[in-house]
Amino acid sequence: MSGPILALDFGGTKHSILYATDGRTGANVIKRVPAPPNATAAADCEAVFGMAHKMLGLSNPAAIGVSFGGPVDYNTGTVRLSHHVPGWENMPLQAMLEDEFHAPARVDNDANVAALGEYRFGAGQGCANLMYITISTGVGGGWILNGDIWRGQDGMAGEIGHTVVDPAGPVCLCGKRGCVERLASGPYLAGHARALLDANADPAAGALLRELAGGDLAAVDARLVAQAAAEGDALAQGVLAESAHALGVGIGNAANLVNPGRFVLGGGVTKSGEAWWHAVRAAARATALPEVLFDIVPAGLGDDAPLWGAVALAPAKTS
């Protein structure tokens, strides 16, 4: 038996709250709470808990599931830190929620929870072995193996963004060269385009991208690169193809190692158009052995994958 579920997504720019009174898949109301740049953990908790109480009224949820934008110790439900907001270090979020709402809670990081959401309700339905990858400001991933989140020995599994695909590549924030994240994430692919425009080796290439940016290189972002590429700009097409290729090699390597049946891709950069998807798929296929089969599909739940994953993460009643 499942009862009403309280699902929370602590994100980078906003937090989302879903009170799933209508079972786990029904049409339910989602409320958003902004996550201002100067937020603190305490303020975020107050805003999210307050909104949840408003939605619950006098009821209690049967269970609580939480997606958190940063590393979490799943076994204890303790946040290690937030990627976005100070003050979250070692916060016992699971215990806080259980005290506040008198229901069992589970907390995990957003990539794992989004993977679960896509598996249960999105583009991963029916495929019990999959990797979810978000390609956005960074590149993160989460595994579903045998229908469950695979967290690894210490909860660190899924870090495809920091696998090396080109040891001669540019230096990543992590210190290594040629990580998937350093080559395929939105800010880095935009930076690559800006650097090429700035070098101006071939003024004809990039003219359209430059125009779309109103001549202001600082305005070049991943979305503009994708738009220019779609409209025929050769420089933008090259940048996009190169970054998609790096991601595809990382996916092919992951396929050879773990042999999941599907890769589900979400995040802003996946909106870069068909050429991007084609390049990702071609590189992954060329990297994986011929016998290693998989498909690569767009996420089905968009930005709400973690929120719906949180619904699935909430512990089932055992009584």
Place this chain on the structure above:
Amino acid sequence: MSGPILALDFGGTKHSILYATDGRTGANVIKRVPAPPNATAAADCEAVFGMAHKMLGLSNPAAIGVSFGGPVDYNTGTVRLSHHVPGWENMPLQAMLEDEFHAPARVDNDANVAALGEYRFGAGQGCANLMYITISTGVGGGWILNGDIWRGQDGMAGEIGHTVVDPAGPVCLCGKRGCVERLASGPYLAGHARALLDANADPAAGALLRELAGGDLAAVDARLVAQAAAEGDALAQGVLAESAHALGVGIGNAANLVNPGRFVLGGGVTKSGEAWWHAVRAAARATALPEVLFDIVPAGLGDDAPLWGAVALAPAKTS
């Protein structure tokens, strides 16, 4: 209840048969049957089945486990093909054994079974999430996750040898550039040393390796490269370090993706000395994120890892 187990290892140069009357871990007799270069599947089966009957006498085993040197469909116990011997294509080895010895059998490929052997009886004991990697003529791998073999969606998991670590590297048999196998396997590292000696760019470097090979480049193999490196030959040291580095990057990538607690390394190339181990560990550590923890240890069961793994693979009595 476990009874006496018949364990078989169909290998490249020999087959091994173990009748484990003394439980799963006791001291038991192992018989070897040569696998001549001109063998056929039928001849191999006759020799192995015959030896097993001799060892069994009038008894039947309680169960049978098999390690096979090539891809196997574990679910049906059917061999897809042998890497060494013609005629194995689509051979229903599990059914043949069950008919012949009147006991339930399980068959899997040697990397998976060796991983299980090391986990249950060797260097992986106590670590329920590990990757076993053999670095020999090729580079293969097998996963233990949550204490069981992880085979992936189609039984293809573990192919670390064909993950790409250097897209500018030399071309592998699989067609890609810079696979771990192409950089780290015994024949390839020996070939690299031969090519450098042949180019003779720096005659002083490599003098010792050349001497150890009696001036015959064709005699240079991975063992000689390791010996020359240990005795101070700079060319051999460089070749060994480079190949160990490639393997280490592959291991670091696998650690970031799957987060196992341990990597167990077996196969001839792992006998290349402390410098090789140091280079593997250093590259893996530099490639994995700081929070991704693991150790890298030598296999404990040597060439018998698949045979002992076959003991563990044999189905437990359910009656």
